[in-house]
């Protein structure tokens with residue numbers, strides 16, 4: 001078995017098993033090397049670093065005149081505001097969470113959603129990511145904010161977590177479920193959640209009404225080395241794992257303004273067209289699913 005001793009990286013002295021599969025090794029490397037300005041410059045706005053997209057209407061008054069020398073800075077702040085609004089919507093769907101509760105963020109990235117969850121509920125938040133760089137980053141931010149006793153990221157496979165059965169009052173995947181088999185994923189959430197606990201995901205999924213994944217969906221998969229599932233697959237895998245949907249919200253119209261604004265910025269990455277076109281032709285959807293663990 002391969003292993004990583006993260007003592008030198010400052011994260012933990014515990015023995016961490018290597019990736020469960022060669023694919024997971026690819027994904028760990030991908031996120032270890034990720035440093036796109038569209039993510040870092042947005043995170044620098046207020047110290048919440050996200051790896052997900054935005055929702056909501058553009059505040060044109062806040063953006064002001066495109067000719068203004070401060071316009072680009074305002075544009076970055078606006079994109080960041082929309083990404084944080086996305087995380088707020090996800091957290092809202094966790095329902096009422098107490099200070100003594102524990103939440104699990106599966107695929108936590110640099111930890112922006114974890115910090116927001118702690119600030120909202122005062123509770124413990126445990127995150128897992130395949131990337132040691134991301135876990136270090138998230139733990140460093142928690143330390144800087146003085147919340148390291150409540151917010152912690154670990155290098156760990158979300159399909160096989162160290163959490164106790166029934167430990168969590170809530171758990172979520174924020175744009176991280178397209179890297180795993182959904183039956184395996186929901187079996188693990190179902191194990192970790194207490195009965196009556198709440199699971200929430202915000203994800204991009206292909207639309208069964210379109211027929212099969214469109215060329216745009218294939219382009220997004222290739223760009224991120226992920227495997228986008230269909231909406232039908234989500235609902236089936238939840239039903240098979242004691243997760244009963246309470247809300248299924250199509251956020252596609254709410255995320256389009258974010259993409260159209262982002263496409264005009266200097267921080268474009270080249271994937272904007274695929275998101276805009278697939279949302280418009282109906283082959284791809286941005287959805288929130290909130291489910292009760294029964």
Ligand SMILES: C[S@@+](CC[C@H](N)C(=O)[O-])C[C@H]1O[C@@H](n2cnc3c(N)ncnc32)[C@H](O)[C@@H]1O
Nearest residue numbers: 050051052107108109129130157158174176179
């Ligand atoms: C697009 S990022 C989303 C990050 C975060 N949820 C957010 O909203 O900012 C995808 C994340 O999923 C994580 N991930 C992918 N497969 C994973 C797995 N099998 N176990 C744990 N984390 C995984 C990656 O390491 C990365 O942190």
Ligand SMILES: CC(C)=CCC/C(C)=C/COP(=O)(O)OP(=O)(O)O
Nearest residue numbers: 036038039050051052175203204224
């Ligand atoms: C909705 C779908 C299909 C998401 C795929 C997962 C993903 C890579 C999310 C955004 O990460 P990011 O914030 O690092 O990406 P970017 O650099 O494009 O902002």
Ligand SMILES: [Mg+2]
Nearest residue numbers: 038039051052
């Ligand atoms: Mg991003």
